[in-house]
Amino acid sequence: MPKEEKKAIIAGLVCSFIFGFSFLFTKKGLEVMDTYHLLALRFSFAFMVFVILRITGYVKVNFRGKSLWPLLFISFIEPILYFIFETIGIKLTSSSETGMMIAVIPVITLVFAFFLLGERPNPGQIFFIFLSVFGMVFMIVMKGKLEVGENLIGTLFVLGAVVSAGLYNVISRKISKEYTPQEITYFMMIVGMVFFNALSIIRHIMNNDLINYFAPLFNLKAVVSIFYLGFLSSVVAYLLFNYMISKIEATRSSVFSNLTTLISILAGVLLGNENFYWYNILGSLFILGGIWGTNRFAGKKELNYA
Template identity: 50%
Template sequence: MGDNKKYLPIIAGIIYSTIFGFSFMFTKKSLDLVEPFHLLGFRFMMAATVLTILQLIGIIKINFKGKRIHILLLLGLFQPVSYFIFETLGIKMTSSSEAGMMIALIPVFVTILAYIFLKERPTPKQFLFVILSVAGVIFINIMKGSMDVRGSIAGIFVLLGAVISAGFFNILSRKSSLQFKPVEITFVMMWIGTIVFNGISVIQHINNGDLLDYFNPLLNIDILSAVLYLGVLSSVIAFFLVNFMLSKLEASKSAVFANLTTIVSILAGVIILNEDFYWFHFLGGFMILLGVWGTNYFGVKNKRDKKVGQ
């Protein structure tokens, strides 16, 4: 039985990374049928509703008494607000597979921002892998510019906005985690997303004079299935799987699953959505993934070596 238990975190990692990988495809398909802020509003409303029900029936415990909740409000500006604005618009402008490759850069930008704001110096090996990942993105864009391929270079830069937003979120969440449990942070994030994105979408519908049709898109089975997938699977169930995995595996092992998310997103885009995937996507994607792995691996190894030295 004990042998089986040690595989549970690995199974959790495979499931959550697969869920995240397919989320780009569901977002891409839905954006052909519904406006970006409308989709985001539905997604976060679904997630916030599920989390609130779980709190009311006692499955999750949330307590903000005596805690500085304004820290979470600042954190919420980066994730979900700016992150999902950039990610959703970026997916609309590019392909599902390209979005997956770009989002894989998040650990690299966390390393860069930690150096700038937290004075956490990357090791020389980490620095080389950071350059390798960034070079992969530049390579894909140069090659796209020289060929008539589907997808916008501007969309890549919009996705870069999502990556930078996630980097800032990671920096802020380190401080927040000293006061708040992960489920409390997620609870506030989901409600911030619900209020902000539905607020923007309601204003758009008022301007268009069709506010009474606000919930009509949910009658479309493709949109409803995407909202259920993104709101329940991606935002709630995957969250619990991530936390379970992180509680059992060291960071160097858990970071590998972020690369699996990218591979799933590429396969979903190419096989299911019939997106173009050229040799330079493969080579650039390999550079990005190798760079992400090296940035994580040597970062964790450096921390471990420092502890041994002390």
């Protein structure tokens, strides 16, 4: 395996680890503020971190002579559409249904990548992609209390999140030849900051509560949550993810989404005193095997994005 691909896979593993633990910090943050307020402060802090990184020279961003429309489009898909769909969908559906639908992101990405990028995974890769999906679904089914389709609107919102994630994987890959991972991530943070702050401020005005907009910054639990989500989950993880997807096919990178979910389960076990059963171990092996196989049996040909 070429060195660049190895670095990309390592980046995928690290960002999956960061994203996996983000659920715990999101849960802690939501104990102090509502979802959109947390997102607003998260992306505001991420933007400030990027400004510091640019000033100190650790991150180089140059949009001169480049069209911003592709960046606006991908930023509209994620973070805006993805987080809105996911937030509303989780509220309206069961955790089992949400988990099952999120698990099929690699399959949705595979379909989009086939039509939009011309990526054609070989039979071995397809098998391992579905093996990863099966591992996630297997754990959810074995856990019991499976509720599917009880709230159609909620299901549609979760489906919107899945489609948004799949599109993001493919479009980020497509525009990676024109923009660096730093440029893509930086622009995403700007759009996320502007949109979610505007949305949150409007909600605070409607609730006659604007005076408390910065109150979470004086709460230790909120500050820790904002730091983790803004710095690690937004700046570091998205930089790593956009780097990974610029180096390997979208179908290969998408299987890391199930690793993220697996790590979130392990984080709940280690830090949240949740139980870990035999079917979690077996499902974990399926997921890890799927990720290994999808990348191990990747073809060597260069893709054409025209």
